[in-house]
Amino acid sequence: MAKDEFEKREFKVVGTRVARPDGLDKVTGRARYGADMSAPGMLVGYCLRSPHAHARIKSIDTSEAEAMAGVKAVITRADFTNVPASDGTRDILDNVMANDKALYDGHTVAAVAATSRSAAKAALKAIKVDYEVLPHVTDVDAAMLPGAPELHQGRQQESVPEGFSQNVLARSQYGHGDVDAGFAQADVIIERSFKTAATHQGYIEPHACLATMGNDNQGDLFCCTQGHYMVRNTCADILGMESGRLRVTASEIGGGFGGKTTVFLEPVALMLSKKSGKPVKMTMSRDEVMRASGPTASTSIDIKIGTTRDGVITAATGEFRYQSGCFYAMNGALGAMCGFAPYDLENLKSVGWEVTTNRPKAAAYRAPGAPMAAFAVESVVDEVAKEIGMDPIDFRLKNAADEGTKSAYGPTYPAIGLRATLEAAKAHPHWSAPLGKNQGRGVGCGFWFNFGGDTCVSLMLNPDGTVSLSEGNPDIGGSRASMSMMAAEELGVPYENVRTIVADTASLGQNEVTDGSRVTFAVGLATIKAARHAIEIMKARAAATWGIDAEAVEWVDGAAQPAGPNAGKFPPLTVKEIAATMSNTGGPIAGHFEANAEGAGVSFGTHICDTEVDPETGAVKILRYTVFQDAGKAVHPDYVEGQLQGGAVQGIGWALNEEYIYGEDGTLQNAGYLDYRIPVASDLPMIEPVILEIPNPGHPYGVRGVGETGIVPPLATIANAVSRAAGVRMTSLPMSPPKVLAAIKAN
Amino acid sequence: MSRIHVTTTVNGDAVDYLCEADDTLLDVLRDQLDLTGSKEGCASGDCGACTVELDGRLVCSCLVLGAEAEGRTVETIEGMANGDVLHPLQKNFIEKAALQCGVCTPGILVAAKNLLDHTPDPSEEEVRYWLAGNLCRCTGYDKIIRAVLDTAAEMRGAA
Amino acid sequence: MVAVTLWGSLAELAEGPREVEVEATNLRELLAALEAAYPALGPQLARGVSVSIDGKIYNDSWFQPIHEASEVVLLNRLEGG
Ligand code: FES
Numbered sequence: 004m005a006k007d008e009f010e011k012r013e014f015k016v017v018g019t020r021v022a023r024p025d026g027l028d029k030v031t032g033r034a035r036y037g038a039d040m041s042a043p044g045m046l047v048g049y050c051l052r053s054p055h056a057h058a059r060i061k062s063i064d065t066s067e068a069e070a071m072a073g074v075k076a077v078i079t080r081a082d083f084t085n086v087p088a089s090d091g092t093r094d095i096l097d098n099v100m101a102n103d104k105a106l107y108d109g110h111t112v113a114a115v116a117a118t119s120r121s122a123a124k125a126a127l128k129a130i131k132v133d134y135e136v137l138p139h140v141t142d143v144d145a146a147m148l149p150g151a152p153e154l155h156q157g158r159q160q161e162s163v164p165e166g167f168s169q170n171v172l173a174r175s176q177y178g179h180g181d182v183d184a185g186f187a188q189a190d191v192i193i194e195r196s197f198k199t200a201a202t203h204q205g206y207i208e209p210h211a212c213l214a215t216m217g218n219d220n221q222g223d224l225f226c227c228t229q230g231h232y233m234v235r236n237t238c239a240d241i242l243g244m245e246s247g248r249l250r251v252t253a254s255e256i257g258g259g260f261g262g263k264t265t266v267f268l269e270p271v272a273l274m275l276s277k278k279s280g281k282p283v284k285m286t287m288s289r290d291e292v293m294r295a296s297g298p299t300a301s302t303s304i305d306i307k308i309g310t311t312r313d314g315v316i317t318a319a320t321g322e323f324r325y326q327s328g329c330f331y332a333m334n335g336a337l338g339a340m341c342g343f344a345p346y347d348l349e350n351l352k353s354v355g356w357e358v359t360t361n362r363p364k365a366a367a368y369r370a371p372g373a374p375m376a377a378f379a380v381e382s383v384v385d386e387v388a389k390e391i392g393m394d395p396i397d398f399r400l401k402n403a404a405d406e407g408t409k410s411a412y413g414p415t416y417p418a419i420g421l422r423a424t425l426e427a428a429k430a431h432p433h434w435s436a437p438l439g440k441n442q443g444r445g446v447g448c449g450f451w452f453n454f455g456g457d458t459c460v461s462l463m464l465n466p467d468g469t470v471s472l473s474e475g476n477p478d479i480g481g482s483r484a485s486m487s488m489m490a491a492e493e494l495g496v497p498y499e500n501v502r503t504i505v506a507d508t509a510s511l512g513q514n515e516v517t518d519g520s521r522v523t524f525a526v527g528l529a530t531i532k533a534a535r536h537a538i539e540i541m542k543a544r545a546a547a548t549w550g551i552d553a554e555a556v557e558w559v560d561g562a563a564q565p566a567g568p569n570a571g572k573f574p575p576l577t578v579k580e581i582a583a584t585m586s587n588t589g590g591p592i593a594g595h596f597e598a599n600a601e602g603a604g605v606s607f608g609t610h611i612c613d614t615e616v617d618p619e620t621g622a623v624k625i626l627r628y629t630v631f632q633d634a635g636k637a638v639h640p641d642y643v644e645g646q647l648q649g650g651a652v653q654g655i656g657w658a659l660n661e662e663y664i665y666g667e668d669g670t671l672q673n674a675g676y677l678d679y680r681i682p683v684a685s686d687l688p689m690i691e692p693v694i695l696e697i698p699n700p701g702h703p704y705g706v707r708g709v710g711e712t713g714i715v716p717p718l719a720t721i722a723n724a725v726s727r728a729a730g731v732r733m734t735s736l737p738m739s740p741p742k743v744l745a746a747i748k749a750n
Numbered sequence: 751m752s753r754i755h756v757t758t759t760v761n762g763d764a765v766d767y768l769c770e771a772d773d774t775l776l777d778v779l780r781d782q783l784d785l786t787g788s789k790e791g792c793a794s795g796d797c798g799a800c801t802v803e804l805d806g807r808l809v810c811s812c813l814v815l816g817a818e819a820e821g822r823t824v825e826t827i828e829g830m831a832n833g834d835v836l837h838p839l840q841k842n843f844i845e846k847a848a849l850q851c852g853v854c855t856p857g858i859l860v861a862a863k864n865l866l867d868h869t870p871d872p873s874e875e876e877v878r879y880w881l882a883g884n885l886c887r888c889t890g891y892d893k894i895i896r897a898v899l900d901t902a903a904e905m906r907g908a909a
Numbered sequence: 910m911v912a913v914t915l916w917g918s919l920a921e922l923a924e925g926p927r928e929v930e931v932e933a934t935n936l937r938e939l940l941a942a943l944e945a946a947y948p949a950l951g952p953q954l955a956r957g958v959s960v961s962i963d964g965k966i967y968n969d970s971w972f973q974p975i976h977e978a979s980e981v982v983l984l985n986r987l988e989g990g
C-alpha cells in the first residue's frame with residue numbers, strides 16, 4: 004500500500020448527504036441492539052462482583068446457589084480450565100473472571116445463569132466468597148512509589164529504571180536533540196504539572212450479549228461490539244475452542260468510542276451457556292458498566308517548554324504518567340508520542356509511563372492517551388504565548404509541524420493538514436468575535452495517528468443489477484451508508500442500488516476491530532477495490548459478448564463500452580444488462596478484496612472555544628465552539644460533521660464535569676449517570692464543524708479517518724478558555740465549579 | 751411470588767400481561783411484549799433512553815412499575831409511525847442525520863414528539879431544556895436540535 | 910543497509926545509538942535483523958512494535974518493502990479507539 008492511491012476525480016455520490024440504509028430501523032425502534040435479541044428457552048446471566056478494591060479470594064462456595072430453584076449454572080474461575088495462548092488474552096480472562104485476587108471494585112468473581120432475573124439475583128446473594136482484603140491504590144502518583152500496594156509481581160518491563168514499585172510496568176522515551184542546550188537558548192521557560200481524572204466513554208448502550216454454546220464445542224454469539232472478529236478470536240482463545248466453531252454476529256451498536264474493543268461479558272455468557280446447555284443472555288447495568296468495563300487512564304503530567312522572545316520553541320520536555328487500571332495498557336507512551344506531535348521541535352524529550360492501580364483495566368476512548376497529553380502540552384503552549392505577548396494561533400503557526408518536520412514520535416511527516424486547520428481557525432469570524440466580561444477564548448491543537456488493518460469486503464452483483472455489499476465492521480455511525488456510497492461511485496450506479504450489510508464472522512474473512520478511525524479509510528479502500536474487481540469481471544463479460552478483447556473495453560458511467568474506435572462499435576452494456584445475462588456469460592459476478600490496509604495517514608485538528616466563568620460559583624458555560632479538522636475527503640459530510648461535533652462534546656464533558664471518584668476504601672463513588680454527569684442538550688451551544696479536505700495520498704478518494712482526532716483538542720481548548728476567562732491557569736481536570744472557584748479565590 | 755395481572759393499552763392496542771411486583775414498565779415492554787424499541791441505558795431515570803408516554807405524559811419507563819400501567823395508555827416508539835407513514839420527526843431524523851448509533855433515538859423521538867404536540871413553535875432553548883433528560887453520547891446534540899426545530903417549522907407550515 | 914531509529918528507551922536497551930543500521934529489504938527482515946544484532950530488544954519486539962516507513966505506519970505487513978534510503982522508525986505498537 005506504499006504507493007500513492009489517490010487520484011483526483013469528480014465525485015457523483017461521494018460528498019453528498021444521502022439517507023442511511025439503517026435509518027428507518029433506528030427511528031422506528033426496530034433495530035436490534037445487544038440487549039434486544041432473545042432465544043427460545045433462554046436463561047439470563049448475572050455476575051457477582053467484588054465489593055473490594057483489592058482482595059485475595061480465599062474460597063468461593065457456590066453449593067447453596069447451585070441448589071436454588073431456577074438456577075441452571077454457576078461458574079467461577081475454576082470453570083475456565085484452558086490457559087489462553089496469548090499474554091494479552093490471559094489478562095483479558097483475568098479481567099472478565101478474577102483469578103486468585105479481585106483487583107478492583109466490581110471485578111467479576113462468579114456468575115449465574117437462571118430462568119429468571121429474580122432467581123439469578125437470589126442465587127448471587129447465596130454465593131459465599133471468603134475475601135482477604137488487601138491494601139489498595141488508585142492514584143497514579145501514589146501507585147508508582149516504592150512501598151505502594153502492588154497488584155502484580157514480575158510484570159515490570161525491562162525499560163523501567165530502579166526505584167519504582169512493581170506497579171510501574173513500562174517506560175517509553177521519545178524525542179530528539181539536546182533539551183538542556185535548547186533550554187539554555189530560551190528567553191522564557193514555563194513548567195507546569197497537570198492531573199486529569201479517569202473518564203468513561205459513556206456509550207448509552209450497556210454491554211449485552213446472547214450466547215449459545217453446546218457440549219459439541221460449537222457456539223453462536225450475538226453481541227454489541229466494535230469488532231465481532233476480535234470477540235470471536237478472544238473468546239475462542241479463552242474457552243480453548245477453534246475459532247471457526249464460534250460464529251459471532253454483531254448487533255447494532257449503541258455507541259462504543261473504543262470501549263467496545265475488548266470483551267467483558269461474552270466469555271462468561273458462553274461458559275454459562277456451555278455449562279447449562281441453554282442460550283444465555285447477559286446485560287450489564289449502568290453501575291456495572293461504570294465499575295467494570297474499560298474507562299480511560301487517569302494521568303499526572305509534567306510539561307516544560309522554553310521559547311525565545313520572538314516565539315520559537317527551543318526545547319520541550321514531558322513526563323506522561325498514566326494509570327490504566329489493573330493490567331498493562333499502552334497509554335502513557337501514546338501520550339508521549341502525541342502530545343507534542345503538532346510542533347516542529349529541535350529539542351524534545353517526551354517520556355510515557357504505564358502504571359497499574361486497583362481500577363478496572365482501561366480501554367481505548369477515541370484516540371487513547373492523546374487528549375490528556377494535548378491538554379497538558381497545549382496549556383503550557385498557551386501560557387508561553389501569553390507570556391511573550393503573542394497571539395496563541397500565531398505562536399502555534401510559528402512552531403507548527405509541516406511536511407518534512409521530524410515528528411515528536413520520530414518519523415518525518417509527509418504532507419499534513421495542521422497548518423491548514425490553524426489558518427482556517429485564524430481566518431474564521433469566531434477567532435475575532437468580541438468577548439464580554441468573565442469570558443475567555445481558548446484554542447488548542449490535536450493529533451492522532453489513524454489506522455488501517457485487516458479488512459475484507461465482498462461485493463455481489465444481483466441478477467437485476469443491484470448490488471449487495473458485505474463488510475465485517477459494525478456500523479457505529481453511518482459506515483454502511485459510506486460503503487454503499489463508495490461502491491456506487493466506483494461502479495457508476497445509483498446509491499440506492501447498493502445495500503451494505505455487516506456480515507457475521509462465518510461469512511467474511513478476518514476484519515480488524517472498528518477502531519483507530521479505520522473504517523471509512525480501510526473498509527472504504529477495500530470497497531473501492533472490490534468494486535474495481537467486479538468491474539474487471541464485467542468488462543470481460545462485455546468483451547466476450549461483443550467478441551472483442553477484454554483490454555479493448557473500458558468502464559464509463561456504470562457501463563462497459565468499447566475503448567476507442569478500433570475496438571468496434573457496440574452500444575454500452577450497463578451493470579443491469581451485464582447482470583441480466585451473467586448466467587449466460589459465465590455465471591455469478593462478485594468482486595472482493597482482502598488485505599491488511601496499513602499505511603493510514605495521520606490527522607490534525609484545531610478547536611476554538613469561548614467560555615464564561617461565573618466568579619461567584621465557578622460554573623463554566625460553553626458559549627461558542629468551532630472545530631477545524633482535515634477529513635481528507637468527507638464521504639458523507641453529515642456523518643463527518645457528526646463525528647467532529649460528538650468528539651468535541653465528549654471533550655467538553657471530560658474537561659468540565661466527568662470524573663471517576665474513588666473513596667478512601669477504593670470503591671467507585673459515582674457509578675451512574677446522576678453523579679457521573681455527561682453533557683446534556685441544555686449545557687451546550689451548537690458546535691460548528693469546519694471540514695477541510697486535504698487528500699490522503701494513501702486512499703483512492705483521499706479519505707482520512709475522522710473519528711478520533713476530534714476528542715484530542717477539546718480538553719486543552721476549554722482549559723485555555725477557562726484560564727483566560729478566570730484569570731488563573733487551570734491544571735486539573737475536570738474543571739468542576741468547586742475547583743474553578745478555589746482557583747479564583749487562591750489567585 | 752404471585753404475579754400481577756395487568757390490562758392496559760399499548761400503542762392503541764389492548765394488551766394484558768402478568769408481571770412481578772418489581773418489574774418495571776420497561777421490563778414488561780421489552781421482555782414480555784417484545785417492544786424492544788425502548789432502551790435501558792441506566793434504569794435510574796437519568797438517560798431517557800426508555801422514554802414513553804403514559805396517558806400522554808412523558809415518563810422514564812424504567813421508573814414506572816409494570817403494575818402501574820393498569821387501565822392506562824402507553825405510547826412507545828413502535829407506535830409513532832402511522833402504518834408505513836413516518837412521523838415528520840422520524841423522517842427528518844433520517845434526512846438530517848440526527849442519529850449516529852441510534853440507541854438514544856427512540857427516547858429522543860418520543861420526547862420530541864410530546865414537545866411538538868403541545869409546543870408547535872419551540873425556541874432552540876426550549877428544545878434543549880425539554881430534551882435535557884435524554885442523553886446522547888454520539889452527536890453532541892447539534893443535529894438533533896436542528897432536526898426538531900426544522901420539523902416544528904415544517905409541521906407548522908403544513909398545518 | 911537501512912538506518913533504523915529506535916525510540917529512546919529502546920536505544921538504552923540496545924546500549925547503542927538512537928540510530929542503528931541493519932541489512933533488510935522488508936519489514937520481516939528488518940525485525941529479524943534487529944533482534945539478531947540486539948538481543949536485548951527481544952522482549953519488546955516480541956510484545957510488538959509498529960514501524961514507520963517513510964512516514965506511514967505498519968504493524969504487521971512482513972513483506973512491506975524497505976529501501977536503502979527509506980526512513981525507518983520503530984514505535985510502540987499503536988492501538989486505537
Ligand atoms: S433507562 Fe430509564 S432513564 Fe435510563
Ligand code: FES
Nearest residue numbers: 850851886887888
Ligand atoms: S446517536 Fe448514539 S447515543 Fe445518540
